[in-house]
Amino acid sequence: MLHLRLIVPPDRTTSAVRLIDSTVGTAHVVVLSGAARSPSGDVVMCDVAREAGDELLHGLRELRIDQDGSIAVENIDLSLSTRADAAELEAPGEPADAVIWEQLAGATHEESTLSITYSAFMILATMIAACGVVLDNAILIVGAMAVGPEFGPLAGVCTAVVQRRPKLAARSLMALFVGFTAAMIATTVFSLGMDALGLFSKAQLDADRPNTSFIWQPDPFSFVVALLAGIAGTLSLTSAKSGALVGVAISVTTVPAGANAAVALSYGDLSQMWGSVAQLTLNLFGIMLAGTLTLYGQKMLWRTQRGRWRRAPKV
Known part of the structure; x- marks a missing residue:
């Protein structure tokens, strides 16, 4: 799976969280209001199945979060979570076949x-x-x-x-x-x-x-x-x-x-x-x-x- 750490302008936090919730294969959503200082904004974190990662990144870029905030992506080597296992099953295809274009x-x-x-x-x-x-x-x-x-x-x-x-x-x-x-x-x-x-x-x-x-x-x-x-x-x-x-x-x-x-x-x-x-x-x-x-x-x-x-x- 992938771990996303976002710095989101406050006026787009609701839209970003809604996008994450509506994307197949996501889990472990965390919102820290006002935690970011440079740039200022809310910190939003989540895990997403690799197969669905590119779809989520595409949607976040449409919200211009990469321009007015920040998007960081990391590979998760180990995740012990029933919800993470369910997210992997939700996303179609296999992780090895997924392409993260960014x-x-x-x-x-x-x-x-x-x-x-x-x-x-x-x-x-x-x-x-x-x-x-x-x-x-x-x-x-x-x-x-x-x-x-x-x-x-x-x-x-x-x-x-x-x-x-x-x-x-x-x-x-x-x-x-x-x-x-x-x-x-x-x-x-x-x-x-x-x-x-x-x-x-x-x-x-x-x-x-x-x-x-x-x-x-x-x-x-x-x-x-x-x-x-x-x-x-x-x-x-x-x-x-x-x-x-x-x-x-x-x-x-x-x-x-x-x-x-x-x-x-x-x-x-x-x-x-x-x-x-x-x-x-x-x-x-x-x-x-x-x-x-x-x-x-x-x-x-x-x-x-x-x-x-x-x-x-x-x-």
């Missing part, structure tokens, strides 16, 4: 912001992948995939398209472009340095590399895997099953493709470089396409359930 937008906004930390992870992941492609070491490739933070901006693009938020789309695309560009430039310099130290060589890059040659040789399976990864990653975000993101990260060759392109560029191997760029572009496009379609599908399902939430009687 929560998703907030998460993708944070993950898609270009920052020093994000750029550092991108650069480090690409450098690790560079070592993996030169040594033909699959373990290093998997490690680089897990370190790479690029799924955040990819999810941001998908969310922005579905929610029609051009600023989020621009921010996410900027993070992707600048992040990969900086990582590839830094890795090219890193490769030149490793070559000067005798740790990288052109012969290693030109070798058969059976474990990593797929990185710069895109094929239809690359696009299929990207589509599947985009669906899985989006579902993991919307269902709060973030552990699945690790599996998504190590299933697509975004960071390794960027690394191979950088190493190939340092040696002037344009064939491998362009092949790697094609692999990178194919994976990024596949993830964004699948993620966007998945969110559209979930949004359609949410709209059909929204009417059921409003019509269902309270227990």
Whole structure:
């Protein structure tokens, strides 16, 4: 379940409480008149089943409580209450299938912001992948995939398209472009340095590399895997099953493709470089396409359930 803590202007407290009471899946309503100081107002708290959370948040925003007051949402790890159990049963569907769109937008906004930390992870992941492609070491490739933070901006693009938020789309695309560009430039310099130290060589890059040659040789399976990864990653975000993101990260060759392109560029191997760029572009496009379609599908399902939430009687 979710716990909501609201600061409500006094003239809208009655409307907010009425909305909570009329929403299927709510419980434990508390009203503290005049308890809030900044902004001033009444404090209203309640618990709501995750399946009904988005419906309630939508109604609260229509009351402009987010603009004139405050709405805070927390996940409840444990709730021992017969009323909470009844609220869960009232709300249609399963908690894992529910999408809290405001929560998703907030998460993708944070993950898609270009920052020093994000750029550092991108650069480090690409450098690790560079070592993996030169040594033909699959373990290093998997490690680089897990370190790479690029799924955040990819999810941001998908969310922005579905929610029609051009600023989020621009921010996410900027993070992707600048992040990969900086990582590839830094890795090219890193490769030149490793070559000067005798740790990288052109012969290693030109070798058969059976474990990593797929990185710069895109094929239809690359696009299929990207589509599947985009669906899985989006579902993991919307269902709060973030552990699945690790599996998504190590299933697509975004960071390794960027690394191979950088190493190939340092040696002037344009064939491998362009092949790697094609692999990178194919994976990024596949993830964004699948993620966007998945969110559209979930949004359609949410709209059909929204009417059921409003019509269902309270227990």
